[in-house]
Amino acid sequence: MVNKSNTDWRFKIAHREALIGVVLAIFNFIWWFGFAYGLGSRPVEEYTYVLGLPAWFFYSCVVGFILISILVIIIAKFFLTEVPFEEEEEEL
């Protein structure tokens, strides 16, 4: 369309970062669901335990949480771009 040149360059970055958020959430869900119901659906007598916690719970929730935290740190450090928010800041 005519206004292509008017599209704010910052929005391109914003769109990419929103997409990262969606991908991370989907990964988070698969990890959480996979371990919880993959390991947790066995009969209780066959459960194994890690640090005293049921293995399904340990991998799904404890490891899952730590893993997601690490991924968020990596994303914030290397994949997100700093952009100015105010029009006047543009020169900085």
Next chain:
Amino acid sequence: MNIGVIAPLVIFLVAIFAIGLISSRKMESDKGFLQNYFLGGRELGGFVLAMTMVATYGSASSFLGGPGTAYTVGFGWVLLAMTQVVTGYFVLLILGKKFAILARKYNAVTMIDFLKVRYNSPAVAILSAIAIIIFLFSAMTAQWVGGGRLIESLTGLQYTSALFIFAISVLVYVVIGGFRAVAVTDAVQGAIMVIGTLILLVGVIIAGGGVPAIMQDLLNENPRLVTPFGADGSLTAAYVSSFWILVGVGVVALPQMAVRAMSYKNSRSMHRALVIGTIVTGFIMLNMHLIGIFARPVLPGIDVGDKVIPLLALEVLPPWLAGIVLAAPMAAIMSTVDSLLLLVSSAIVKDVYLNFIKPDAKEKTVKWLSFGVTGILGIIVFLLALQPPELLIFLNLFSFGGLEAAFIWPVVMGLYWKYGNKYGAIASMITGMVSYIALHYYNEAFGNLLGVHTVTFPIVFSFVAYIAFSLLIKKKEFLF
């Protein structure tokens, strides 16, 4: 009455007052009363931003109702609670920089301001204001009940007097301090929540004789407690997974979260907040709910879920430490209540009064009106909370779901889809709210439709309505 427990709590409340007062002094800065009172002048740094999001979101249900349910249901409920970790990064990444940039461009102070400019429609604004006032009002009442109950169980005071103390403490600093006071006290309260959680976790593990011993006790009592399916086997994978929408990704549409996503200073604050928010949310959710389960062998036979955490703290910790730890749920409740109060007040003053009744009101009038409305709202909620409904957590979830069904697509699609227009937004909000309420009553009567939480289908319906009406009526490209 236990002075040793009450003293730390009182000190905590006084400290919060002091912070509220100091922050309000800073409010005399340059950006104008509305921006400052309702948005803290868009100057939040990363740590305060993260903590205010966690504290606003982590409410009575994460500290009292949730662990109480985990106590009854077992590990299945901790699994469910962990769906909330996603909120730590999802809200900020999805609304993200585009929301922050547009909010500044539109000079938006509330989520409704943003919607009004984006869709160029007063109807969208008024509909949103109604939704916020109704649904957040019920959320707020639930939280006040929680606050009153907590003080009641700690001090032995009558519920009415307990609620009165709570109401006064919240009102004073919200009315005086505004958003910055709320955000700064949230940061302090968030820190208290983390420390309180950690102390209580250690306390309960020691009291239970270590994690393996606790697990053995649970297995002996009812093996289902350690499965993902709940003590009576009724937590299905579909039901638990549908909480990913309710308390996970759907949180993006909650006005109290969205307003925080336009309040930060720069992109560096946002990046820091992502990391801190995710870690703190996950830490609190995981450990508070684990504490709920671990409490079962330590303190068997509690039948009111909300009392598990207060009773446990009094049981396993020395009194003074229990006082500090119990300041955590207190902090959680207060910080949720204060932000909701401010939000409903902003919906009335900013979105209804200034938009429709008197757009040219003087700054001074607006100022006194803001104080007045906030105060009166507080009194009304107090009166409602005097007759407390039994299940705090479900009342709270009801309002979350209703707001999510109403706002998620107008906000998210409004940001990222150029063909979204006001017809789509209005259709989506009405569809979302009406189908949510209808389905809520259907599910109450006949059990959950297809075994998932009420919020699931209304979110699908409102999505279809948004797309259909945007394309069918006056389809036009929107230039951001």
